[in-house]
Amino acid sequence: MDLKDRIIETSLTLFEQHGFHGVTVNQIVSESGTSKGGFYHHFQSKDELLFVIHDYFISYVLTKAKETIETNDHPTEKMQKIIKSFVKVFDIYKPHISVFYQESIYLKPQYVDAIKEKRQSYKAVLFDVIREGIEKREFRSELPVEITVMSILGMVNWSYKWYKKDGEKTIEEIADIYVDLILHSLLTEQTKKDARFKEYFLENHLTASKK
Amino acid sequence: MDLKDRIIETSLTLFEQHGFHGVTVNQIVSESGTSKGGFYHHFQSKDELLFVIHDYFISYVLTKAKETIETNDHPTEKMQKIIKSFVKVFDIYKPHISVFYQESIYLKPQYVDAIKEKRQSYKAVLFDVIREGIEKREFRSELPVEITVMSILGMVNWSYKWYKKDGEKTIEEIADIYVDLILHSLLTEQTKKDARFKEYFLENHLTASKK
DNA sequence: CTTGACAGACCAACCAGTCGGTCTCAGTGC
DNA sequence: GCACTGAGACCGACTGGTTGGTCTGTCAAG
Incomplete structure (x- = not known):
């Protein structure tokens, strides 16, 4: 190093x-x-250091997300993969993420545009998946796309405020819970019954407590 | 003034x-x-000003939340009321909230304890509602309480990053969407069919688009 | 001998906080 | 009614410490 x-x-x-x-x-x-x-x-400056950190992280996440959607998966599968891959990023890049969300306000104007663009691209990926999900009748049609995207982002991103590597739950478990919660909000009753997606729900996990 | x-x-x-x-x-x-x-x-100092802002806001929100749970409502109703009342706070206190989440890292040690305590109390309120919901079989029993609370908090809190007063959607509409998403994640299939809670779901709103 | 990697003393700007001072006004004594 | 006093609200020039950034070097590798 x-x-x-x-x-x-x-x-x-x-x-x-x-x-x-x-x-x-x-x-x-x-x-x-x-x-x-x-x-x-x-x-060049302390500010440039801040930018480098920002750019490094957002570029990584964006690439990952784009990889995920360039498949022929169902929207439900795509959503599951995006969430899981993003949540897992917390394990490696938590400090990057914290700095990204906490300090971006201090980025000098000359740097903000570059970051903003990549940020928008990331949101666009989520938008597309949700729109596709609604079109293909996997997701509930009454959902407003924008707010739904922001909800998902918020739920997942907020983890940087509390996630600890040596906490009670592993990152995999947390990711699975998020997937369960989000898919329960998004999917139509019909789609929830689809056997292919069963594994995404907590109640069907082997570890789930059953009476 | x-x-x-x-x-x-x-x-x-x-x-x-x-x-x-x-x-x-x-x-x-x-x-x-x-x-x-x-x-x-x-x-006394610039730091004290930061503390005053923090304390003012968290005290207000905490009081509101405690008021809500001191009723005999069903957990589902409580959850709906807490979310709605908290989201609506954004309309008045958005700057407070932004500063609260963005700058709390700069609070001097002498001030952090007072804030931390109230923060914890707020979380505790949500914890209790979810636990009660599970006990009374309104919420899905397989939900892990901690992560679920953090998800809800994240989803709602994240609004400070994007909510604009003169945006496309009013704060009421946004709150209703959050309620819909969250209740769809929490409630059991059984509870969702309960006529008393119908009004909480977007698909049953008068404004919802129906084919 | 040149070049890139790094060292560390030094500097100028900035900024939170201080301090002596002014103004207003309520209270008091006559 | 008037002169005096003291306290609270507010003013703004000044300061001392801090901090990002510079500049002159050193040294090893090629």
Whole structure:
């Protein structure tokens, strides 16, 4: 791991704990075992560092989501895969995500456009899946697409506020719960009975408690 | 409106736009038409101002939620009322909420405990409703209480990132959609058929599009 | 000898907070 | 009715510490 990465990793941890403005360049520098010179050799400014962190994460997530929808799956399957893959990102990128949602307000104007665009693309992916789901009668037709997308995003994204790696539930379990909740909201009664999607519901899991 | 309130209102707007550290006391002072002296006459420090904003909002929401559950309603009704009342808070207190979730990381240690306690109480209210719902067989028994609470909180709280007062949908409409989504995730098939709860679902609203 | 990676002393700007001062007004004594 | 006093509300020039960023070097590799 070279110096640049070490600086990023250190900053991530520090930013997550104390916020962008709660951390000085001197702290970053000393915790990553380098110097002002080392830092400014790799980054034009503290603001550029913030941008690099943002871009790194959003690019990764966006690529993953696009991969998922370029299949011939049913919308229900797509939704399940998107959610699972996104939730799993928390295990690796939680600090990135925290910084992404917590500190984006401090991104300098010159950087915001690049990030905004990718953010929009990510939302668009979800939009398309839901629209497709409604068209194909798998999802309830009375759902307003925009609000539904924002609800799903909110539910999943909020995890950054409380998810702990060594918590009671594994990331896989949490992802399964989200899938269950979301699909229960989205699917029509008809689709819920479809045997192909049975495995997505908690009540049919082997671990579920049955009376 | 006296000076103290004017300072709070101005700060709220500024903090929401630029973040706590993106706003200087001088800015606050000049935008609220006062002076350094005026500011420090009412607040011990910039940090205290942040605390006052936090406390004001969380106290309000907590009181509202406690009022709601001190009824003899069914859990389903309670859940619906809590969600509706909380979502409606966005219309009045959106800046408070934004600052609450965005800047709490910068609260000084001396203030965090007071806020944390009220935050926990709020979660506890939701916990209780869900537990009661499961006990009374209105909510699905396979739901893990903690994650479900966090999902609901996430879904609703996330609104602060995108809700605009003059947006396409009114706050009432958004609240109704949340209620529909959440109840579809929570309720048992049996309970969904209960005529008393019919009005909570979008498909039974007068405005819903029917083929 | 050149170039890229890194070191660290130094600087200028900024910003939260201070402090002596002014203005207004209610209360008090005569 | 008037002069005096003191307290609370508010003013704004000033300061001292902090912080992002610079600049001159050093050194190892090629």
